[in-house]
Amino acid sequence: MKPRSLMFTLYGEYIQHYGGEIWVGSLIQLMNRFGISESSVRGAILRMVQKNLLEVRKLGNKSYYSVTAQGKRRVDDGVKRVFSASNTSWDGKWRVFSYSFPEEKRELRNEIRKELTWTGFGMISNSIWISPNPLEDQVMAMIHNYQIEENTVLFNTSDVLSHTSEGIIEKAWDLDQVAENYHRFIEEFSPRFEELRERALNNTLQDEECFIERTNIVHEYRKFLFQDPGFPRDLLPDDWIGAKARELFWNIHQLISIPSIRFFESIFEGAPDKEISPNRGRAINPFKEIYI
Structure with missing residues (x-):
């Protein structure tokens, strides 16, 4: 995982629900679970501050980081697209x-x-x-x-004279490649879902493991935001494989959300001058439906 991309995932999945600000030591510990060294984290933070994506607040000898307005726009847009199904009609x-x-x-x-x-x-x-x-x-x-x-x-x-709607889509996007990537995602994570579900039933899942799994699948699924334009349903094939991939993603996410949040809370340290409800993160449910 690239540090900058992982930070966006952590802010979107967890940190924004806990006041939006985190002590750099906690951020380093969380990212270390994905093999990212402290120096790499600090380097990524510096670059994101320079690009006006992160901002720092000093309290005593500790530094607390939050996303800027520009960074929050990216986080909010990513969360909305990841957790919102593309089921609207096209306005033409x-x-x-x-x-x-x-x-x-x-x-x-x-x-x-x-x-x-x-x-x-x-x-x-x-x-x-x-x-x-x-x-x-x-x-x-x-x-x-x-x-x-x-x-x-x-x-x-609403008027494109030189091309049909299908012709525009074919010219501007490679949906066959997107579909192939969705197929690979399903092949990789379907067996993982079955294993996680079996272990959840046997109560053998560890909180840290669930945090890594949940963060990883969100990180992998976010990659489709750079590939899948999220067309209205009118412009998608009836058997669009993206819908199956989304359902699999939701199932895994929901299955391991609670232990994932428990682990995050065990590492997270926010600024002492911000009061965060102890149940704030656990109440989060970005889904309208659960497919398990």
Whole structure:
């Protein structure tokens, strides 16, 4: 796991529900469970602070970290997309985003491409991106955040004359590859789910093990946010394998959530001037349905 990506997972899954702030020592201990050294954690923290994704607060000789407004937007968007099923109807509109950056802003252009991919846009040419989802607010927030109003144009349209909807999807996304990746996810985690369920029935699961398993599967499933655009159901095949992968993910997540949270609470230390309800994290249930 890359330290930055793991930190986003930890903030989205746990830390945001405990005041959104954590002592750096706790963060180091948690990330150490995934083979990430203290120096790597501190290096990642420094880079995220420099990119305005994390901010630090000093109390005595201890440092406490929370996500910035920009970082929180990324965390909230990721949590929403991971735990919300794509079951809405398409409104028939395409959101089209275009940019033009001079060569000296190449790094900024690359950053915008990453943001668009994360948001679910597909590229139909070098500088034109498209999505059927109502992402106007997210894109406008990105434009304002990067101060690129002069370099970008965002509009929506229901008329695309040169291509059918199917043709646009084929041009901008490789859904066959996404489906293949979902298939691999199912092949890897289906046997793991059966093993975890059997051990849960026999009461042989350890809290730390569950924390690692839950964090790992969220981390793996989050990768699909860079691949699957989360189309409305009207634009997906009837037998879309992503639905089966989502159900498997939910089943594992729910099965091991309580012991995972217990372990997190045993390591977590927040700022002493913030009062956190002892039951705050245990009451969290991001699902409307349980598939076990």
